[in-house]
Amino acid sequence: MNFELTEEQKRVQARAREFAEQEVAPVAREADERGEFPLHLVKRMGELGFLAGPIEPQYGGSGMDYVSYALLCEELGRTDSSVRGFLTVHTSLVSLCIRDWGSEEQKSHYLPRLATGEWIGCYALTEPNAGSDAASMETTAREEGDSYVLNGEKIWITNGISAHVAIVFASRDRSARHKGICAFVVETDMPGFQRAPMGGKELGHRASEHVHITFKECRVPKSALLGAAGEGFKVAMSALDRGRLGVAAGAVGVAQACLDASIAFVKDRRQFGQRVADFQMIQATLADMAADVEAARLLVYRAAWAKDQGLPTTKATSIAKLFATEAAMKAASEAVLMHGNRGYSNEYPVERYYRDIKGLQIYEGTSHIQRLIIARELVGHAR
Ligand SMILES: Cc1cc2nc3c(=O)[nH]c(=O)nc-3n(C[C@H](O)[C@H](O)[C@H](O)COP(=O)(O)OP(=O)(O)OC[C@H]3O[C@@H](n4cnc5c(N)ncnc54)[C@H](O)[C@@H]3O)c2cc1C
Structure with missing residues (x-):
């Protein structure tokens, strides 16, 4: 090895x-x-x-x-x-x-x-009534001659304001659940493609563009189909399988940044006549953070390596995403605590890491969904 x-x-x-x-x-x-x-x-x-x-x-x-x-x-x-x-x-x-x-x-x-x-590019899967259960999507694709006509809504679509092209998922037969779903490459200047920023202020990823897309009789040529008609769910899941690797790697970066910032801070800050870094309780926290970062990094690199070898990676990628995002969440929470009141202000970057990391536990399959994927690989599907 x-x-x-x-x-x-x-x-x-x-x-x-x-x-x-x-x-x-x-x-x-x-x-x-x-x-x-x-x-x-x-x-x-x-x-x-x-x-x-x-x-x-x-x-x-x-x-x-x-x-x-x-x-x-x-x-x-x-x-x-x-x-x-x-x-x-x-x-x-x-x-x-x-x-x-x-x-x-x-x-x-x-x-x-x-x-x-x-x-x-942006990727439009999530809907108001279809998040983790993507197969229940309500956006429809009606076949008409050489075209499909899209109607429905997508929410929380990252990069959505500036995107020139969107991968859009819609159902041509809702009763067929996942087998009715089609994927399309849609250019965002098509008539009937409307977008607006999501309402409210996000907890984190505040610089990202999060968009609500509405399709109103949006006509796309049949050549816009990505994969065959009815293969859209497979297209969506294979994309997420790949995407999760990047999210997991990003989480390792957040955890490392929290560790680096915390070490620098506690070596500098003094209380009770000594460096905060000299308190054993602080040292134990830093040691746990360092162990988590290393373990998360190895899981991510192993999943990436398996992809490079052409090996099956669904379980390895979900384990990497689950572990790395949970480790980074813990690291960000500890980092804010170790910075005391300074960690509570955006004068120090740990405040942003703490707000941003929650998103990584939610998108591309929440931590609950990653556990579900891992468990299915362990015990199979319920009959
Ligand atoms: C910052 C950000 C960026 C995003 N970017 C995109 C994007 O670019 N494109 C896109 O399509 N979507 C995007 N999303 C949406 C994201 O993918 C969904 O929010 C996510 O898949 C979860 O869906 P939901 O929010 O509807 O939660 P729900 O599916 O409604 O889940 C609610 C809760 O129930 C839990 N739950 C659901 N089903 C189960 C189950 N079977 N077992 C146990 N627990 C369960 C969930 O884990 C969650 O805790 C983004 C979201 C965020 C926050």
């Missing part, structure tokens, strides 16, 4: 770290405060070869392996979950989905544009 990264993986990690520290970190707090995504970073991520990391070079990608992709997501997650979230939706849920399920025409039309950041 070799735990050493390859030279190429180390290069991706170093490039991602430099970009995150020099270009993301200086704008992250202000973007969070203003609730605006720093869109200038999108083209930059395209130039650096990040937006289409694992996509083959013939479609404009960098052809990186999944371990490298996990390292990239970890480094971005360490600095800002809104930027990491942008990347994983755009790349894992949109580009890789088109790469795996698209026709040659769809791949050559969309992938190069998504790789440079000329176009932005």
Whole structure:
């Protein structure tokens, strides 16, 4: 067993770290405060070869392996979950989905544009009455001649304001449940595609674009189908299976950032005539955090490695997402506590890590759903 990264993986990690520290970190707090995504970073991520990391070079990608992709997501997650979230939706849920399920025409039309950041992608699955139970979706796709006509609503769609293209899931036969679902690549300027920011102020990921999409007699050509008619549920689940790896890696980054910030703070802060770092209770907390970060990182790298080997990865990816997001949630909570009143203000980044991390436990399948997936692999489906 070799735990050493390859030279190429180390290069991706170093490039991602430099970009995150020099270009993301200086704008992250202000973007969070203003609730605006720093869109200038999108083209930059395209130039650096990040937006289409694992996509083959013939479609404009960098052809990186999944371990490298996990390292990239970890480094971005360490600095800002809104930027990491942008990347994983755009790349894992949109580009890789088109790469795996698209026709040659769809791949050559969309992938190069998504790789440079000329176009932005979003993934529209969740609905007001269909979250974890995606197969119960109410959005419909009516077949009419050479077209499908979409009607329905999607909510919480990340990247949705700026997106030029959306992967949309709709049912052509609701009584067939998951077997009735179709996936479409929809260009967002189609008549009948309407979007508006979600109401309310988010707990975290405040720089991300979260959108409510309404389809009103939105007519798309049959060539917009991604995969065959009725295969949409498989398309959706395979995208999430891949997407979860990026989320899990992002969570490792958040946990590491919490640990780094806490160590720096407690070494500097003095109370009762000594460094806070010298209290044993604080040391025990730091040691537990460090053990969790390492364990989460190994689970993520192992799931990425298994993907690179072409092995089945559903259980490994769900275990990685479950463990890493729970570990990062715990780390963020402890980090705020160790910072005392300073951790309660956005003067220090741990406040943002604490708000952002909850989202990672919810999207791309909540922690409950990850447990369900893992348990199904252990004991099979109920008859
Ligand atoms: C920041 C953010 C970004 C998002 N981005 C996107 C996006 O880009 N595209 C998109 O399509 N969606 C997106 N979502 C939506 C997200 O994927 C859903 O919120 C998530 O899948 C859960 O669905 P729900 O919120 O409707 O919860 P529900 O499904 O209503 O669940 C409510 C609670 O019940 C639990 N539960 C449900 N079923 C079971 C079960 N069988 N066993 C045990 N517990 C269960 C859940 O775990 C949860 O705790 C985003 C959400 C957030 C917060």
